[in-house]
Amino acid sequence: MDETQREIPEGGLFIRDGFIEQICPTKELPETADEVLDLRGCLLLPGLVNTHHHFYQTLTRAVPAAQDANLFHWLKTLYPIWARMTPEDIFISTQTALAEMALSGCTTASDHLYLFPNGARLDDEIAAAQETGVRLQASRGSMSLGESKGGLPPDSVVDSENTILEDSQRLIQRYHDTKAGARVQIVLAPCSPFSVTGELMKQSAKLAREYGVHLHTHLAETEDEEQFCLQKFGYRPVPYMQSVDWVGEDVWFAHAVYVNNEEVKTFAKQGCGVAHCPTSNMRLASGIAPVKEYLKAGVKVGLGVDGSASNDSSHMLAEVRQAMLLSRLREGITGFSLSDDPTRKLMTAREALRLATRGGAAVVGRSDIGSLEVGKCADFFAIKLNRLDYAGALHDPVAASVFCHPVRVDYTVVGGKFVVRDGKLVTVDETKLVDRHNRAARRLLESK
């Protein structure tokens, strides 16, 4: 995933102190090292970057009452259940989501936590993530516009704007690391147009820019949201963002499905990024984001699995596959024909992988990850190729990792440290975690 999209047969890496020092044919590497990992017969790729998630939703996957609903109904069903979460639930669900992410090749995950019930704090998520070893872009989410003020969420899950801003500042000061190889960075992330006020959007942008942290929110996800913005603010979602100073290189939006040509140009001109979440958009019948148009216009695009209540998985390689397939479906629906225009091409496996690596790194504003190059973080994953899932596809192992059924990876390394080794998590006990997680999920659904 370097500038030239180089692929190295029989290639290898030499890593020191968490960064890549050499990347070349193995025979040119130093003869010895403190540790030598023999990956013959494996495909090795840069670690994937997830640009949008809600880890806590792993506790509410496949909830019967929310299985077949669209976004607003789905949210209204789940808000009261989420309001029962405890700090321990945040901790457990973070580990579950990051375990899944690591087992699917992800080395950096962005998470958007916007409910803080019963004393829960972003600190609970950060502590859990640090134990797993996956890099975290921790988004301090927020909701301040409850039902009584015309918002969507019940008043019981919204906070005062002062509390939100004070906590945001505390978190930046405590955790935000600007150095290359940072394990934790903070992002400010009011939840969505229908759950926060314009004033909180403005104040969050001002605070983020004082400290140089990124801004993130949901935008233009559904037609309902577009109607809400027009009625409540008198703007379509993208112009509404412009009216509250939410455009720039430091801003990325989740979904961005309902945009017109002018708005695509605005994103490109202002440098706004997009977290494309194909599975969630299909699950909630939201729509199909114009990813090809974004890329053509020069908009930064990354991939996100989105929260696990609308996916219901945190499998990053699966998301790469969905992105490729959904882009192709959109081409078909909008009248793609090679005979009309031979320059038009379907999204390739490599383009989809590029979204999940370099694309994601650009979206979250990190130049130290997203590709395997000298000086970048030693973040990668490897898959053994000799397996049933890839049988018959070894003419092109890179494409096999996207076209064939998504697999559990065999190795995931973050900053030179193993998170997955020989197909097993090394930083958390998977069996115990699943047991703890299921108990927490059952308690959430049963308690009233």
Ligand SMILES: [Zn+2]
């Ligand atoms: Zn989301």
